[in-house]
Amino acid sequence: MFRIPTRIQFGRGVALTLAEPLRQVGAKKVLVVTDLGVMKAGLVAPLEEKLREAKIPYEIYDQVMPDPGVAEVQRAYERAKEVGADSFVAVGGGSSIDTAKMAAVLLANGGTVLDYVGIDKVPKMAAPVVAIPTTAGTGAEITINSVIADPDQHKKLVIISPNATALFALEDPELTTGLPPFLTAITGMDTLVHAIESFTSKNAYRMTEVLALEAIRDAAWALPRAVKDGTDIDAREAMMRAVVAASLAFSNTRLGNVHAMALPLGGWCHVAHGTAVAALLPHVMDFNRSAAPDRYATVGETMGAKKDATAAVEHIFRLNETIGIPAHLGPVGMEEALIPNMATDAMLSGNILVNPRTTAQPDIEALYKAAL
Ligand SMILES: [Fe+2]
Known part of the structure; x- marks a missing residue:
């Protein structure tokens, strides 16, 4: 079996089309999941402009840390619930994308990350995620794997499920030109x-x-x-x-x-x-x-x-x-x-x-x- 659960758009400038997939899924409120480095690099502002143009309400969560753990995912998920988000845009490297993927899993399924560790343990498809990578990369925007740290056990937990993926990946090389x-x-x-x-x-x-x-x-x-x-x-x-x-x-x-x-x-x-x-x-x-x-x-x-x-x-x-x-x-x-x-x-x-x-x-x- 060859599985590709994610719809992939590739090319210079495709990140700026982010409103289209959000419209396709009928997104009413979006949580943009990113980190402060990506914000400072100015990669989020042009995307925000497109969301405003498309009149799609959004909030920004820019607290993703490298090596996100179970608690960090929980925080992003709680923020999504707090603002009433029904979908996500992840902008960043593997850490931001995996955080958004797993927060989207929790939004659709409840529970905590620990409930979904292993292969095919996620019962319902995650809430829609539009993943926009700024590195090339872990491939987190396409793969059915997410890696989340469990500091208590010194472990990296791996969640593998076609229901724990980004629904859309916008692969735009122009977002990677500033990467050191x-x-x-x-x-x-x-x-x-x-x-x-x-x-x-x-x-x-x-x-x-x-x-x-x-x-x-x-x-x-x-x-x-x-x-x-x-x-x-x-x-x-x-x-x-x-x-x-x-x-x-x-x-x-x-x-x-x-x-x-x-x-x-x-x-x-x-x-x-x-x-x-x-x-x-x-x-x-x-x-x-x-x-x-x-x-x-x-x-x-x-x-x-x-x-x-x-x-x-x-x-x-x-x-x-x-x-x-x-x-x-x-x-x-x-x-x-x-x-x-x-x-x-x-x-x-x-x-x-x-x-x-x-x-x-x-x-x-x-x-x-x-x-x-
Ligand atoms: Fe790897």
């Missing part, structure tokens, strides 16, 4: 990791493979250019195209060891998701390549390296260096003493099961050590 180089690098690497893990997943099939390869091809040339010059709109557009293709692919395959390991790194050590996946990727590829040498050779060739699995691994090490990703995670917060706890949590991830090479807990511990 390091954020461009780590969010872009998340996309490349999604594509590579989907392509090499045990669940991959022809339809997901073509999408994943296109994402790898675009991200490989466009990411270094977007990091070097944020205003390079062709590179920004290619990165956003890569996000769409990679998200469609991995929503239908799941991921692999990199993502199984990255969530505990966020939960226990607060390493940013993009930094974690980027630094882990070459180590996991090196571990996996014996199980799927042809797959990784194709990955290498698609990135413009030699058609060889080892060349693919080396290419990623070099790419990370070029775009300023730290080679080691110790200096950015990973603690060696927590490796056993993180490995235990990583082994519970469904992504381990679809990783191309069968993986046991000592393998995961060794991979964490390699990236330390």
Whole structure:
């Protein structure tokens, strides 16, 4: 089965059409969910103008924090109830979009985030969300996954359901041109990791493979250019195209060891998701390549390296260096003493099961050590 629950609009300027999807769903009151950085960058004001022109009443909730937790989602949901919102516009990165997706789930279903953790636990379709990403990106605007922190358990909770998605995604590369180089690098690497893990997943099939390869091809040339010059709109557009293709692919395959390991790194050590996946990727590829040498050779060739699995691994090490990703995670917060706890949590991830090479807990511990 190939699922795409979200209606996707792509192109320069499409963010400004946000009133159309809201009209389609008969929105009477909208909560705009965003963060202060995005507000300060001036990305929300032009959207507000379009809402006013369309006479769609709205309120702004700009208190989204990075790594939103169960309590933060609850706060956004309560704000939505307070102002009588029946729909959401999310403007920002994965944190704002996931907050809005889950607040919309609560608006339609009641309860708390904890009620919906796992696969297909959301009974009713979430309230309408129009997601407008300002990074390229996590793909949160398209995927059926949301990641919400549970600080009490040092966990990142994953909610996977076609009912917990944004109904509309407006993929506008012009909103990403102001993103600083390091954020461009780590969010872009998340996309490349999604594509590579989907392509090499045990669940991959022809339809997901073509999408994943296109994402790898675009991200490989466009990411270094977007990091070097944020205003390079062709590179920004290619990165956003890569996000769409990679998200469609991995929503239908799941991921692999990199993502199984990255969530505990966020939960226990607060390493940013993009930094974690980027630094882990070459180590996991090196571990996996014996199980799927042809797959990784194709990955290498698609990135413009030699058609060889080892060349693919080396290419990623070099790419990370070029775009300023730290080679080691110790200096950015990973603690060696927590490796056993993180490995235990990583082994519970469904992504381990679809990783191309069968993986046991000592393998995961060794991979964490390699990236330390
Ligand atoms: Fe990711």
